[in-house]
Amino acid sequence: MKVELSRRKFLQGSVALSVLGGSLASVPTLWAKEKPSSNNTIVATLCEMCVNKCAAFAYVEDGIVKKLNPNPLFPKSKNMLCARGDAGIHALYDPDRLKYPLIRIGKKGSGEFKRATWDEAYEAILHGTDKFQGLKQILDEEENNRSTIGFCAGEGMGEHTYKQFMGDLLGSKNFINHSSICLQTTIAGYTLTLGSYGKADLENANYVIMAGANRAEAILTPDTMDMFKRTRGRGLKLIVLDPRYTNTAIHADKWLGIKVGTDLAFVLALTYVVIKEVLYNKDFVEKNVDHFETYKKHILTNNYTPEWAEKITGVDAHEITKIARDFMANAPRAVYYQGRRTAWSKQDFQLRRAQAIFTALGGGIDVKGGIVFGKKLYLHSHSVEVPTYTTNKRRIDRNEASIVGKNGTWIGFRNMIVEDRTPYPVRAFFSYKQNPMQSVPNVAKTKTMLEKMDLVVTIDTMPSDTVMMSDVILPECTYFEREDPVKSFGGTQPAIVLRNKVLDPMYETKAVFDILKGLSEKISRPLFDIAAKYDEYIQEEIEDSGADAIYEDDGYNFNNAYEQTQEEINEEIITSTYGEEAYETLKEKGVFYPNMDKYFKKISENEYQYYPEDKKYYTTPGGEKIDVQDTCIDEKAIAALKKNLGTRSGRVECYLSSMIKKKVDPMPVWRDELYSEAPKGMFKFITGRDAKHTQNSTTNNIMLLDIMKENYLWINKAQADEKGISHGDWVSVKSSIGEVKIKAYPTIKIIPDVVFYVHGFGSESTGLTFGHRNGASDNLIIEDTVETVFGSAAMHETVVDVRKV
């Protein structure tokens, strides 16, 4: 039985009401408000189940998303959706979604909240309640030091919008994101060495060393999937170094179970062989490598021989020599894969530098089959008027490591607050789409940090462990229910993509853009008045022009940033460069690039062409494509062309003199004092990802729980036998900071003295009906060790004891 309000009745009722109310609502307006009862549409969207943004089509029937299919038009995601992407519907229709704003009424972390309207929630943020303080009181007491508000964000298309609000408009300097618990060391290592992180051209590489990286399971980046069609004698030799035999290792020609934290010794030994035997691309090195002679001398005099490395890494010296020779024989189509989440060891930055230099010695930089930089299609940025404050203090964690960038160091930032070491009080914390209660090592400290805050505000879709620690919860809609800022993806086959809105926001949720717009209306003026009370610069400006004029014209009225809607901003950005037609293409197909109509071709049911081979941007010195396809010179010669890399010297940087004053080694050095083996009877703990879940964000998704419900402790079979541990037995895993109980998975797929379980499980939030307490959280036992260059987490330095319980 279905009760329906007929179209006719609806119209009659509405018109009658509007007449009674004396309004002049026109009939077309009413028509536009009513949704046709039967409407099947296909909307081009972008997946947000992980960070990759694969293009998808959402099939909508009667206002309900019924199915997601891959959208074959996007060169980056190439007609695929992974398990998580397919299960996106259950993120939209998750019964545990945050549905309306909530305000804390019980003890912090108790999970006691009351339902609130958006206005009440904004009001609570400004003025506080009897349970917590508001921004007005905090900023008044801190004399308008906006940096008293710390804020963090998870990766996503709304991250910039949020950061702009918190950092540029509100004015806080204390921003932290996932960088220091993820890929900071590799991004920095490659950027400082090669000028850019670049992209490994795995479609065309003939020899790939993948160390620790696990492309088949850990964040399934679609542009690396083609590699698995070319393994096992099909063109690409794959060497995998990993303490675990992963799904990536399944595809390897050689799997080497390297000891945890010793990769740098392995790379230095490869470099030794290549230099000693003069196997490197001499032309390339001469034209494009800076300080090569210094590096050469450094490698040779330190005697980084394969035999030396064997003792540290456990990898056979002959194997190291063979890999070094094979790599150079295949260069320039040979890549030492950069890695993604590289928050592993204390020596991680130097490891990434050594990898980058090693790849460069083969000439595999800015060339087909090597590390390519490609091209990015231009999109002009949307600028807003930014206010000036002189009262805001610098970020607290800037001395927590040698180099602390604008993304901060999560562990450094948090520990300073927990240990009362901050130069000024950090009293409020805003979190958007991040879950530090599960993602930052040492959960107990993160909890203490949030407990110390006078105000915690979270913006999210699900009641994560962090959301449960909030004072005010602002429910964001899911990626189906909003249009996000248009984005350009660079590469050999660049494209622009748009996440179109599939449905209107459900419940009382809003897009982050609209959440911030609403918050601006509430707090803009009151906070300006506080600024005017303490900031002498603003006082002078007011004296000259008057408070209202300054407020309106100089960016202090945040509302000005939200005058246009996200849709309007996107339309303007796209049409101004690429015209109306490009915008329409993006609305309809989700993907646009110049000549797409000519270039894009279906080759077979399983294959598409995005750009013809001769139009791909493999070699782009200084950002401009050079056409090497028509010439018949050999690939080593192409690789050896003079590059103009984005480094200071324009060349590959072997020696970074600027590092010396920061007390960082200018060249990669193996430091014994930064490495230790696990004491006898103990294990090194490592963490990682799985293809079926995205970090801790999908563990309430019923479809994904169906294929993976919990995590298991991987332990070497022989060692498990010694301890009498069988498959499925409960074991305790204990480190210096915590203990978890988890089921065991004894396997020959992990080397001795190392144990592993997948990150993301073990949520404590009672708001997650299906995800609550499945398996164990890794960060309950991972110690908060940092590498000292960037303050990045060193997640693989923890030693644990394992026993059967």
Place this chain on the structure above:
Amino acid sequence: MNYAMSLDYQSCIDCKACEVACKEENGVQLGADKQRIWVTQIEKSIFGQPFVALHPSQCNHCLDAPCVDVCPTGSSYFAEGGIVMTDKDLCILCKGCMEACPYDARFVDDTHVAVDKCSFCYETRLVHGEVSTACQATCPTKVRLLGDIDDEESDLVKMLKERKFYVLKEEEKTVPKLFYLLPEHDDYYAMNSVDPDTKIYTWDTFKPIIEKAKAKRKPQWKKIIL
């Protein structure tokens, strides 16, 4: 039309995209034991070194299927296009077909109170003119290829003419239609769990087997009841 599927199974990475796409597309009941399609992991070691072979699989849509023969009500039937279908209204849950199937491709769907299995996405895709299954479309490494083995010009037959392949449990003589493509190089046979006993086919050697089974069963092909 005679639907069949090849699987370039050495490209599989066990990401389970196919399993989820199948459940989403076809509304398959939730539960780890309720699968129309699956990936089998074979974990072994050679000289102490581990190796894993992955076999994505599903109903083989056998040309000479025993599940149809044992069905007492006609719920399981040969359908046009060479698809083995089930008519859920006729199923009495005797589970005879589940016993008869050598591939364990069938399970009880509690939501429909009937046995369920892969239909090559007939109801959700093929009937609407689409030419791929949900599992094929979503796959990051494009393991699967659905096609018409009666059409010598189809991409599927072209592929089978180029590549050697084997079928699962051929000793059951059910004439299955999932073709597992062998690695191009036999150095990789062991890692893909191809052993000396595996019977290796080419299109020329398998085609007569298909023809024979088709001659026997085609008269039983019925119009699909949805």
